[in-house]
Amino acid sequence: MSPQTVFAPWDDPHEKPLIQFRNVTKRFGDFTAVDNIELDIFEREFFALLGPSGCGKTTLMRMLAGFETPTEGTILLDGKDIAPIPPNRRATNMMFQSYALFPHLTVRDNIAFGLKRERRPKPEIDARVDEMLRLVQLQKFATRKPHQISGGQRQRVALARCLAKAPKLLLLDEPLGALDKKLREETQFELMDIQEKTGTTFVIVTHDQEEAMTVASRVAVMDHGKLVQVATPDVIYELPSSTYVADFIGDVNILEGRITGQDDDRVEIAWAEDQPSIHAKARVALAPGSTAYFAIRPEKIAISATRPETAPNAVTGKVLDIAYLGNISTYHVELPGGQVIKAQSTNTDRMAAREFTWDDTVWLGWSDAAGVVLER
């Protein structure tokens, strides 16, 4: 592999996946937590399972760790069925949401815990623990107990503990949920760094879409036990497969309409009586007359005082609300029919007077490739 090659084993048909979910279903009584999942995860991937709480992402991970067994289907690790292997003999380690640090052991003993179970010689254990302490920069805190260190340090101990045994697969269950926003962002980059250094395959469960987008090589969006879309972060963001994904990741305008015309890859969507049809490029063939959803991100809509000359799509309305976020401003524009469209502009000038204010009449314009046309 040359250094220029993009890391994308999922596109290579010769690549063997590290983990394969084959028609995996997990039911708890009447409740189906995981519904017939087919999924391949490759070596050295940083794979994110993303979804709202109760979507089955944690159950999926707990099946990998061995704390749950599939009701139907098989999970293969390195081509071998892992169902009969108990959690203590799996080559996976898990970082728990609560960190689950042993309160009666010091930081050093917590990290050494897994190594001691393998009955390795003491000097080897000590060397490995020192290496882990260096990796997470906690050498100074080795003799402290978990309640004697801060939340961020506890998180790093938990990470060092599950990395110590050099697992084939590291599972992270909402690892950064308990940290504040700034620390969480720093830690995300640390995680990526450690993942690259150790070459371990990471599977992370999170409900935070920004976190998934930041750290992951691929993201699986889940809903009600099913995989809705599995793709790289940019594809998930720019080419969502459904309005559910589009809505879950980032901010989006979703306009419901009907296909009125199709010419090659271009479609026309009638979406409001007193508005011009939307012109957009569609990736899928849609029959005229069928219902379609047009999803467009606010940052792809330009806002201007006069009608944009070149944009294939332009609507006019009144500014209803302005959300100033520092780096960007989001304008909520109300069209004459009552529909509200969000548009964003970057605040490039510092303290510049705002171009538009409440109740101003403005024009919104976008190109025909700015949004995606979705069937559902």
Place this chain on the structure above:
Amino acid sequence: MRRFSWINATSLTLGFAFLYLPMLILVVYSFNASQLVTVWAGFSTRWYGELIRNEAFLDAAWVTLKVAVVSSTIATVLGTMAAYTLVRAGRFLGRTLFSGMIYAPLVMPEVITGLSLLLLFIGIGLDRGILTIVLAHTTFSMCYVSVVVSSRLDSFDRSLEEAALDLGCTPFEAFRLVTLPIIAPAVISGWLLAFTLSLDDLVIASFVTGPSATTLPMKIWSSVRLGVSPEINALSTILIAIVTVGVITASLVSKRAIAARQRDERAAAAAA
């Protein structure tokens, strides 16, 4: 804000008097020089000396101690196992019935417990003596242990055990290396409770004992029936002193541990 009205003062005095006056009288009269319990004849430690020379009392004390240590240890092991299984077993048919049955001996009249155990021992032809007292005490005190331990296990973070399994422990190792050290305070207080219950018990021990074994409460009870002697007062005073020292030490130790923990947590938060 802190006003000390006469109503408060009176109720406090009355309350404490109600609780401690009987014991105070007992302690005072244990230092009585007179043979007669109700007549004060000056200060003396004579009865303490007599007590030490009284073989029967020393024997009874020794029997009581042996019974208490052995029965509370067995009760702790069994009670902890029962609590662990019931808390971990999750939901199964009849779970409520099972956990209810664990608590039933708590409210069962001692006379009934004693009688039923006696019938059992006679039925299986077990010679009555220290062994039967130990078995009987284990039976009724293990449910107390199980209550104490299961309330601790209810708040125990299950993921700690899962983490231990995940790091390569067998289920038994996970219990021994992680669960047990963490719930140890509850197990120890369960043991202390069982130990105290066994020391105290008169009714059940009287039912199941034979001629060879007499516990201290039984000895005191039978002596008192012949008339209260100052020796009994002295013995009771020693018991009160032991219990007082024990309770105060235990509360000081736990208070200090809590204070140390809070100090550490504040330091950790400040360093973050």
